[in-house]
Structures are given as structure tokens and as C-alpha cells.
Amino acid sequence: MQRAVGSLPLGPALRARLAAAGFQTAQELLDTGPCGLSREIGISKEEALEALQVVRQECSGDAARTAGGAGTTRKCTALELLEEEQAQGFIITFCSALDNILGGGVQLTKITEVCGAPGVGKTQLCMQLAVDVQIPECFGGVCGEAVFIDTEGSFMVDRVADIAAACVQHCQLIAETHQEEDHQKALETFSLESILSHIYYFRCRDYIELLAQVYLLPDFLSEHSKVRLVVIDGIAFPFRHDFEDLSLRTRLLNGLAQQLIIIANDHKSAVVLTNQMTTRIGQSQSTLVPALGESWGHAATVRLIFHWDKSQRLATLYKSPSQKESTIPYTITPHGFRDVQPPAVTQNTESTEMNPRKRPRREEEK
Amino acid sequence: MVVLRAGLCPGLTEEMIQVLRANGVRTVVDFVSSDLEDVSQKCSLSYKALVAVRRVLLAQFSAFPANGADLYEELKSSTAILPTRSPSLDQLLDSGLYTGEVTELMGAPGSGKTQVCLSIAASVSLGLKQHVLFLDSTGGFTASRLYQMLQAQAEDEEEQLEALQRIQVARVFDVYEMLSALQEVRDRLSQQAVSCTGPLKTVLIDSVSAVIHPLLGGRQSEGLAIMMQLARELKMLAKEFSLAVVVTNQVTRDSSTGLLKPALGRSWSFVPSTRVLLESKGAPWEEVTTRRSASLAKSPRQPTGMQVELDIGNSDVQEPSPATPTEGL
Numbered sequence: 001m002q003r004a005v006g007s008l009p010l011g012p013a014l015r016a017r018l019a020a021a022g023f024q025t026a027q028e029l030l031d032t033g034p035c036g037l038s039r040e041i042g043i044s045k046e047e048a049l050e051a052l053q054v055v056r057q058e059c060s061g062d063a064a065r066t067a068g069g070a071g072t073t074r075k076c077t078a079l080e081l082l083e084e085e086q087a088q089g090f091i092i093t094f095c096s097a098l099d100n101i102l103g104g105g106v107q108l109t110k111i112t113e114v115c116g117a118p119g120v121g122k123t124q125l126c127m128q129l130a131v132d133v134q135i136p137e138c139f140g141g142v143c144g145e146a147v148f149i150d151t152e153g154s155f156m157v158d159r160v161a162d163i164a165a166a167c168v169q170h171c172q173l174i175a176e177t178h179q180e181e182d183h184q185k186a187l188e189t190f191s192l193e194s195i196l197s198h199i200y201y202f203r204c205r206d207y208i209e210l211l212a213q214v215y216l217l218p219d220f221l222s223e224h225s226k227v228r229l230v231v232i233d234g235i236a237f238p239f240r241h242d243f244e245d246l247s248l249r250t251r252l253l254n255g256l257a258q259q260l261i262i263i264a265n266d267h268k269s270a271v272v273l274t275n276q277m278t279t280r281i282g283q284s285q286s287t288l289v290p291a292l293g294e295s296w297g298h299a300a301t302v303r304l305i306f307h308w309d310k311s312q313r314l315a316t317l318y319k320s321p322s323q324k325e326s327t328i329p330y331t332i333t334p335h336g337f338r339d340v341q342p343p344a345v346t347q348n349t350e351s352t353e354m355n356p357r358k359r360p361r362r363e364e365e366k
Numbered sequence: 367m368v369v370l371r372a373g374l375c376p377g378l379t380e381e382m383i384q385v386l387r388a389n390g391v392r393t394v395v396d397f398v399s400s401d402l403e404d405v406s407q408k409c410s411l412s413y414k415a416l417v418a419v420r421r422v423l424l425a426q427f428s429a430f431p432a433n434g435a436d437l438y439e440e441l442k443s444s445t446a447i448l449p450t451r452s453p454s455l456d457q458l459l460d461s462g463l464y465t466g467e468v469t470e471l472m473g474a475p476g477s478g479k480t481q482v483c484l485s486i487a488a489s490v491s492l493g494l495k496q497h498v499l500f501l502d503s504t505g506g507f508t509a510s511r512l513y514q515m516l517q518a519q520a521e522d523e524e525e526q527l528e529a530l531q532r533i534q535v536a537r538v539f540d541v542y543e544m545l546s547a548l549q550e551v552r553d554r555l556s557q558q559a560v561s562c563t564g565p566l567k568t569v570l571i572d573s574v575s576a577v578i579h580p581l582l583g584g585r586q587s588e589g590l591a592i593m594m595q596l597a598r599e600l601k602m603l604a605k606e607f608s609l610a611v612v613v614t615n616q617v618t619r620d621s622s623t624g625l626l627k628p629a630l631g632r633s634w635s636f637v638p639s640t641r642v643l644l645e646s647k648g649a650p651w652e653e654v655t656t657r658r659s660a661s662l663a664k665s666p667r668q669p670t671g672m673q674v675e676l677d678i679g680n681s682d683v684q685e686p687s688p689a690t691p692t693e694g695l
Contacts, residue, residue, distance in 0.1 A: 006595045007545040012588045022369035022393055058546065075537075075547075078487075078500075079530035082509035110505055247583045255580035261505045262539045295579065295629065297475035298616045301505050319476035321484075322511035324656065 005029065008058055010051055017041045026055050089142040091133050091229060091270055093125065094167075095339045097328035101317045102302070108142070108228060108270045111260055111299065115275040115290040116306030120313060121332050122274040123154045126231045128337040129272060130199050131164045133229040136186035139171050144228025144269070145198040147220070149213055152234035155201065164195040166335035200224070207238035211252065214259050221267045228269045230260075236276040236291045250295055257299030273300065312340075368394045368427065375422040377415055385409045394423055441466075444608045448496075448568065451489035451519070454674035455482070458642060458660055460667045463610040465567060468600055468637060472615040472628045473644035478658045479614040480506045481678040482644065483570050486612060488515040492529040496567045500535045501547055503576045507535055541577040541592055548599045555607045566609065571600075573614040575629045582630070590633060597637040613638065628663075640665045644676075 003026040005018050021040050023029055029037065029052065038048040090105030099105045106112055106129060114122050130148055135141025148155060168190060175183035200220075204210040210232075221227055235256075243249050264271045278291040290297065290305070297303070303319035316327040329340045369392060372380040389408050391397050398420055406413040449462040456462050463469055463486070471479045484507075487498045500507060512533070516526045538544040555566065578596065581589030604611045616629040628635065628643075635641075641664040647657045661673040 003549050004595065004599075006591065007542070007549070007599070009542045012591070015591075024368070058542075076535060077531050078509050078512055078533035078535055079527060081507070081535055082513055082530060085509050251580055251583050254576070258503075258539050258576065258580060265505060265537060265539070294474065294619045294626070295616060298504070298573070298576065300475075303476065321480050321506045322508040322514075325476075 003027075003059060008055055010054060014041075014043070014047075014051060017043070026059055029055050030059070088268075089137075089140075091129055091142060092135070092140065093128060093337055094132060095330045095337050097339055098315055098330055098337075101315075101323060101326045101328055102304075102320075103323045106229075106270050106272060107302070108268055109264050110301040111257070111264055111271045111273065112302040112304065113273045113275055113290075113300030114304045114306065115277060117277050117288065117308065120306040120308060121330070121337070122306060123152075123233055124159075124332050125337050126233050126272060126274060127155070127160050128163055129229060130231060131160065131167050131195055131336070133270075134190070134195050134198055135167065135171065136190055138180070138182045138186050139174060142228050143226075145200065145224060145226045146229040146231065147200045147202070147217070147227055149202045149204060149210070149230070149232045150234070151204050151210060151232070151237050153203070154233060157196075160199070161192060161196065162334060163336040164192050168192060168195070198226075200227070204238070207243075207252070210235075210238050211256065214256060214263075217263055218266070221263065221269070225267075227267065230263065230269055230271045232271070232273045234276075235273045240276070240291060246293075250293065253292060253296050253299065257296075260299075261301075370394060370397060375419060375426065377419050377422070382409075382411060382415075385411065394427055398423060446567065446608065446610075448490055448494060448610055450486050451493060452485065452676065454676060455660065458662055458668070458672055458674050459640065460665070463568070463612065464640075465608045465610045466604050467639045468604055468611045468613060469640045469642070470613050470615055470628075470638035471642050471644060472617055472663075473658075474617050474626065474646070477644040477646050478676070478678040479644055480504075480572055481511075482676070483572050483612065483614060484508075484512050485515055485678075486568070487533050487570055488512060488519065488529070490568050491532045492516055492520055492525065494567070496532070496565050498533045498568045498570065499551060499566060500533060501544060501569070501571045502535060502537050503539055503544065503571070504573055505537070506572060507537075509535075539577070541581065541596065544571075544574075544577055545596060545599060548596075548603060552599075552603060552607075566607075569603065569609050569611045571611070571613045573616065575614075575616045578630060579616070593630065593634060597634065601637065617643075635664075638664070647675075 005023050005026065006015065008015075008026060010018075018029070018041065023032075032040065034045055034048040034052055037043075037052065038045045041048075043051075088108050090099070090102075090107060092099055092105040093102075114125060116122050126148070130146040133142060133144045133146050135143065137143045171183075171190060172187060175187055202213055204213050214232075217230070239249055239253065260271050260273075263269070275296075276291045277288045279286050280289045288307070290303075297319075300319070301321060302317070305316045305318050307314055307316070312329050313331060314327050314329050317323060317325055331338055331340050368374075370378065370383050370386065372378060372383055374394075386392075386397070386405070386409060389405070391400060391405065402413060402416045402420065405411070406416055444466065446465045447462040448465065449456055450459070459469070471482055473479050483500070487500055490496055491498050509530075513526065513530065516529055520526055520529070536547050538547050551566070551569065574596070578589065578593050581592055583589065600611050600613070603609055615634075617626045618629045619625070620627045628641070641662070643661050643663050645659050645661070647659055656678050658676045658678055659673055660676055662668055662670050664670060
């Protein structure tokens with residue numbers, strides 16, 4: 001293997017010693033063997049053995065991939081990815097306008113960031129999504145579980161219970177209008193208790209707890225493989241107060257972003273983050289921009305900004321790899337996150353975006 | 367700094383190496399630069415043998431000067447220019463992407479870097495029928511958007527599906543994974559395995575700063591070392607195998623002046639030969655628009671400061687229809 005020694009994941013002190021001793025490629029290291037290596041560089045035999053194991057793993061991984069084996073890389077052609085994406089579901093938000101601009105709902109395997117001023121509805125959306133991810137597949141959901149990481153303490157269980165009850169009622173109405181067996185069977189397991197029991201709640205009080213929780217999350221997710229949504233409500237809060245070293249903050253945030261995208265990709269789940277807003281003071285005017293700085297803007301794949309327009313709440317899709325930028329109004333009702341109702345219409349006409357996999361169903365008004 | 371080892375060249379035996387090492391001559395550089403008479407006296411080795419070994423080592427390890435005319439001929443025969451199907455972008459890049467060079471796209475979040483990368487991949491795969499490798503480190507690669515772009519460029523569904531198959535996507539979220547992926551490309555190209563790669567001409571990396579940014583900064587120079595290792599890999603790939611390498615970079619805010627500047631610092635700014643800055647026209651989210659302006663920040667062939675307009679609209683990256691590309695200096 002002609003892999004350069006500088007590109008292997010070894011510690012910096014070890015790498016410096018290897019460079020000083022004149023080793024250039026991984027093959028030379030493997031040829032020398034642990035005893036020769038420990039003699040040449042002056043490290044203990046155990047350390048030399050460990051280093052060689054790492055090198056061997058890297059090189060065998062390379063060889064497997066060159067020979068066309070699967071390995072652990074996430075490599076495929078664009079055609080396979082397209083088929084995968086088309087078969088994937090979305091997590092609907094019960095607000096059809098928002099689902100439309102997002103291209104069907106919150107996408108799995110991507111990081112979505114929701115920014116907004118205080119009180120505009122970010123936590124409401126998170127709670128709505130934690131309930132919506134559990135909708136059974138026959139009703140157009142992804143039938144998964146949710147992980148809710150709370151840093152601000154704004155998770156109200158009774159509110160989630162209200163949202164869940166409204167969602168169950170909605171599904172019951174659909175089941176009554178279209179009498180089908182799988183609907184009835186799904187409804188048996190889709191109840192208030194089951195929804196609440198499948199939301200895994202973590203409370204993190206400062207940034208160290210948050211980082212630790214995110215690093216422990218892959219193990220948790222491999223045990224609970226049905227999780228399809230990870231919500232971090234308030235990623236800005238622990239990083240904004242009490243942080244002197246700003247460059248350290250940028251590094252930690254970037255590392256966190258990479259960790260989250262790995263989680264989203266490996267476990268096929270959606271990651272939703274909420275961010276605060278801060279004021280940028282310009283020459284003539286000041287604007288509200290998302291907090292945590294410029295480099296954090298690159299972390300999320302999809303960015304939604306919630307803002308007020310007099311007394312109307314608006315959502316703007318600001319960054320997306322596949323959808324155009326647009327703005328839509330939404331509202332928050334006792335049932336949760338909903339569309340703005342046009343004035344002259346009877347009650348109970350929430351038109352949800354049905355999953356394109358299922359044949360189109362028209363909801364009849366009661 | 368290659369260590370002297372038995373068998374490096376005929377005449378260099380194990381005993382010789384032990385004696386030389388005892389006298390402080392460990393590497394090839396030490397051997398070649400030392401006074402051989404002195405060494406032969408101290409180590410009691412034959413002067414003729416040492417001179418012969420030195421001649422062989424020099425022949426093996428030194429670089430040979432090349433004639434400028436030969437270099438030019440080689441460049442003419444190995445460089446290709448890949449058009450990007452967007453006339454204004456081609457104008458900015460001096461008729462297209464040059465193989466053998468690293469081109470960088472930088473911009474704020476939402477400025478269209480991923481869109482431009484996708485459109486380059488689509489045009490190379492569909493128009494030139496060549497293979498493309500896309501290394502995605504941000505999760506921003508959406509195959510359905512790529513399909514949309516292909517559908518706008520070609521009518522035949524067969525062609526679209528073939529074009530999709532020619533684009534290989536690897537998701538690398540860590541700098542070591544990225545280095546392994548590049549190493550794998552190098553191994554495959556040097557073995558000339560035609561099975562899955564085919565004629566690979568373009569490597570797109572979106573984005574390179576996402577994997578390196580977490581390592582930079584602080585008082586550790588570790589991140590800088592890895593970044594330079596990655597830079598070396600990219601340049602070697604581009605030069606040795608005549609590939610066009612396109613990378614995307616982020617922008618950060620300069621703390622002292624408040625202006626936007628490219629991320630990864632000064633050391634990285636020497637790596638790409640061409641740098642294009644993408645900006646969105648208009649204020650943040652008050653007016654929604656798909657127009658972007660691309661300006662040339664660094665180029666070996668064109669005057670910097672050239673600016674063109676792009677429309678990363680619904681179907682394609684194209685120049686906006688009524689406006690003409692503006693040149694500003």
C-alpha cells in the first residue's frame with residue numbers, strides 16, 4: 001500500500017517520530033514489524049503493535065474497496081441514490097404549505113435547522129414532528145420513534161399530549177372514511193400512550209453534556225433502531241452564554257455538525273435543530289440573523305427561518321439543496337402546528353400531504 | 367528523507383549500513399552530502415565502493431531537470447478543458463475546467479455551491495460521457511435535484527439513467543475517510559482498472575472545509591498538517607492522472623474588518639489555482655431570488671475581479687436570459 005504515513009489516523013507525536021525516522025509509506029511500516037519499529041523510533045512494543053494494527057486496518061480497508069468489495073464506505077452511483085431517495089419517506093408537519101416548500105416534509109438523512117425569534121413556534125414544530133414521525137405507514141408516515149434532546153427546558157409534556165391526541169383523532173377520522181383493514185390494525189397500536197412512550201427525552205444543561213450526549217447517541221440508536229428523528233431543541237443556548245474562547249466554540253460546533261450528519265446518514269434519521277437569532281449591526285441598519293456565526297450556517301443542509309409579519313407567522317426556506325426559496329404563512333392552534341385557514345371554510349379541513357408512495361386519497365369533509 | 371537500508375542498491379550491505387549508522391550517516395541525504403574520503407577513513411570502507419553507491423543513489427533519488435519545450439508538449443497532449451454547459455461560468459473559467467488543476471468555489475451558506483457542483487457533474491456525465499466522482503461531506507447531495515437537472519438537459523430517459531450511473535457518490539464525513547477515498551481512487555487509476563470507474567476525469571469535493579474546519583485552530587498544528595496532506599493528495603491526483611478537481615469552501619467573517627473571507631486560512635489559499643466566489647444578490651431572506659453572482663478571486667489566466675451572473679433556477683445553472691454578463695474590475 002502506497003498510503004503516505006502522514007495520512008494515517010495516528011497520534012501527532014507518533015507521526016512526528018515516524019517522519020523523523022524516515023518512514024514514508026504504510027508499506028514500509030508493515031514491512032518493519034513491531035519489534036523493528038519500536039527499536040527505530042524508541043517507543044514501547046505495545047505502542048508499536050497498536051500503531052501497526054491501525055495501519056493494517058486502514059490498508060485492508062483500502063484493499064477491500066479497491067477490489068470492489070463493500071467495505072464500510074458509503075459509496076454508490078447516483079442512480080442507486082435516486083432510487084433510495086424516491087423510496088424514502090418524509091416526516092410531515094401537518095402544515096401542507098410547509099410540506100410543499102420542503103418538498104414533501106422533513107427529509108430523512110439530512111440536517112434541518114429552524115431559526116427564529118423567541119415565541120415564533122420553533123419548539124411547537126419540534127413537538128409536532130416528534131409526534132408525526134410515529135404516524136403509521138398506511139397513513140403516510142414513517143412509523144419511527146423520536147429522540148428529543150432538550151437544552152432549554154421548554155418541553156411541556158401536556159402540550160405534547162394535546163398534539164398527540166389531535167393526531168390520533170385525525171388518523172381515526174381517516175380510518176373511518178376509508179374502511180381498510182391495515183388502518184384498523186395500525187390504529188390499535190397508535191394511541192396516546194404509545195406515542196408518548198416512544199419519545200426518548202434527554203435533558204442537557206450545558207455544552208459538555210450536549211456534546212457527550214451526541215457522542216453517545218450512535219450506541220443508543222443502534223439499540224433503538226426504529227428511531228427516525230433526533231431533535232435538539234436549542235443548540236444555540238449552551239454555546240452562547242459563558243463561552244470565552246470563540247475559536248474553540250467554532251471548532252466544537254463544526255465537530256458536532258459532522259457527528260450529527262454521520263448519525264443522520266448511518267441511521268437513516270432526520271436531525272432537526274433549533275437556533276436562536278441575533279442582531280447584526282450594519283452601517284445603516286441592523287438585521288436579525290441566525291446565531292452561532294457564519295460557519296455554523298454551513299452545518300445544516302436545510303435551513304428554515306421563522307419570523308413575524310405584524311401578527312402573522314411566516315416561514316421562509318432559506319437554504320435547501322433541492323427546493324427553491326419561498327415563504328409561507330402558518331399558525332399554531334390548540335391541536336398543534338397547522339396551515340393558515342382561509343376564512344370562509346368549515347372546520348376540520350386540515351389537508352395533509354399524503355405520501356406519494358400511496359395512491360392519492362381524497363379526504364371527505366365530515 | 368529515506369533511511370539507508372540494505373538492498374537499496376547493489377553494493378550497500380547490512381554491515382556497511384551498521385558502520386555508517388554508528389558514524390552518524392542514517393539517511394540518503396546524509397550519505398550523499400557527506401565527504402566520502404572522510405567517511406571512508408572513519409568507517410574503514412573502500413572509497414571506490416562508496417563512490418559507486420553514491421552514483422546509484424543519486425540516479426535513483428534525485429529529480430531530473432526537464433526541458434521547457436518537452437514540458438509544453440506534454441501539457442498540450444494531457445490537458446483537457448471540460449466545458450460546464452453554462453456559458454457565463456465557462457467565460458469566467460476561461461472556457462471551462464482545466465484538468466491538472468484544482469478549482470475552488472467558495473460562498474456563504476445558500477449561495478449555490480452545491481448547485482454549481484451538481485450542474486458540473488451533470489454536464490460532464492451527460493455531455494462528455496465521462497465518469498465523475500463526487501465526494502460528499504455535508505450530506506447536501508440530492509439525487510432528485512441532479513435528476514431534475516439531467517431531465518432539463520436531455521430528453522431521452524435512457525441517456526439520463528446512463529448519466530446517473532456514471533456519477534459515483536461517496537459519503538465521507540471525516541478527513542481520514544476522505545484521504546482513504548482519494549487513495550483508493552489513486553490505486554484504481556494506477557492499476558487502470560476500467561471496470562467501475564471508466565475514464566474518470568472529474569473529482570468534485572463538497573465540501574473540503576467541513577472535514578478540516580473542526581481540526582484547525584487552537585494551539586495544535588495537527589489540523590494544519592492534515593490539511594496540507596489533503597492538499598498534496600489533491601494536487602498529485604490532478605497532475606498525475608490529468609483530472610479536474612473541484613472543491614468547495616466556506617466563508618467566515620473576518621473578526622477585525624467584518625468582511626467575509628474564505629475559510630481554511632492562508633495556507634489553503636495557495637492550493638487551488640482558480641478561486642470563484644459565489645454571492646447571492648439581494649438581502650438575506652427578505653427577497654427570495656435564484657440569481658447569484660460569481661466573481662473570480664484568483665486565476666492564472668484571467669484578470670481577477672471578473673464577475674458574471676448565474677441563475678441557479680429550477681432547471682439548470684444558466685445565465686439569466688435578459689441580462690448580459692457584467693465585467694467589473
